[in-house]
Amino acid sequence: MGVFAEDGRHRVAVLVRDGLLPMELGIVHRLFGYAETADGRLLYEVVTCAPEPGELGTDADFTVNVRYGPEALAEADTVVVPASEQDYGAEDGCLSEEMARAVAHIRPGVRVASICTGSFVLAAAGLLKGRRATTHWRSAEQFRRLFPEIELDADVLYTDEDGVLTAAGVASGIDLCLHMIRCDHGAAVANEVARRTVVPPHREGGQAQFIRRPVPEPQYSSTAAARAWALEHLDRPVTLRELAACESMSVRTFTRRFREEVGVSPLQWLTQQRVERARQLLEETELTVDRVAADAGFGTAASLRQHLQAAVGVSPSAYRSTFRGAGADPARVAPAGVTEVGAGR
Structure with a gap:
């Protein structure tokens, strides 16, 4: 007798390991579990399996008892691999023997997905060869x-x-599952799942909007006074001549010294600082977008929109909605046929 019921539903197997993140496991069960037809027929069956069935530790103060072993993978139409605490200590990029045996049960051509650092498993198994992938930004260099x-x-x-x-992080697992549901059954079904779980059907932007990238300051600098002065005057036009005058240098000498010490040109640094100022104002104040643009030195909302889009992939209003919960339209639906994943509009 097989692991899955013989009722024609799409079969999803979640492959977990010791040190699993319960939230990621719950995301898959909840979202696919809510997908149904107009007359209430469930569209998916989801089971959890492990290389060896039994009790597994989590990153919380409780364990999870997994009923099925890797035989579930041999019956699955979709396999999802969430993250594990083990991933963060992985240094050899190889699968353990038991994980290799488990992954070998996956049938050729079956859809395979990872959440967060579960991508390390897909990569080690050779499933990402020749493909673009993502993972949590904190694990990108590893x-x-x-x-x-x-x-x-x-x-x-x-x-x-x-x-x-592949999904970037825990919450991105929600985006990924909705995307798979949307591909399988259309936007209407995916939107209803999103509505029932009270999440956006489609989020704009990528991980860049969640990463703080303060511009590094050199320990010893001959341009520090100019940078300090610029930060106090970001709300107005700042010229290279003014910056050079702060250090009693020619524009040419100042520009060369600045690039040597900071790693970018003065104008690039100014833009970075203005973007960071705008992000701060969008997160922490209720100023209008026009006022944020002025206070950050972009002058107009159009200029702010252009630079923020280039830096973090979203518009000012979308960025504010993400970090302040204001201005979001709960009835907004995702456009059908989204092809550019994670790209801002």
């Missing part, structure tokens, strides 16, 4: 070091490459 042959895009929320999918 991933690149272990799997230099894989094209890692750490700026998007998820990727979908010929039936092999």
Whole structure:
């Protein structure tokens, strides 16, 4: 007798390991479990399996008792691999013997997805070869070091490459599951699942909007006074001549010294600082977008929109909605046929 019921539903197997993150496991069960037809027929069956069935530890103060072993993978139409605490200590980029035996049960052509650092399992199994992938931004450098042959895009929320999918982090697992439901059964079903779980059907932007990137300051600098002065005057035009005058240098000498010490040109640094100021104002104040643009030195809302889009992939209003919960339209639905995953509009 098989693990799954013989009722024609799409079969989803979640492959978990010791140190699993319960929230990621719950995301898969909840979202696929809510997908149904107009007359209430469930569209998916989800089971949890492990390389060895039994009690598994989690990153919380409770354990999870997993009923099924890897035989469930041999029957699945979709396999999802969430993260584990074990991933953060992985240094060899290889699967354990029991994980290798488990992954070997997956049938060729089956859709396979990972959440967060579950991407390390797909990479080690060779499933991401020749494909674009993502993982949590904090693990991006580790991933690149272990799997230099894989094209890692750490700026998007998820990727979908010929039936092999990866999600960036815990919440991105929601985006990924909704995307798979949308691909299987259309936007209406996915939107209803999103509505029932009180999440956006489709989020704009990528991981960049969640990463703080303060501009590094050199320990010893001959341009520090100019930078300090610029930060106090970000709300107005700042010229290279003014910055050079702060250090009693020619524009040419100042520009060269600045690049040597900071790593970017003065104008690039100014733009970075203005973007950070705008992000702060959007997060912490209720100023209008026009006022934020003026206070950050962009002058107009259009200029702010252009620079924020380039830096973090979203518009000012979308960024504010994410970090302040204001201005979001709960009835907004995702456009059908989304193809550019994680890209801002």
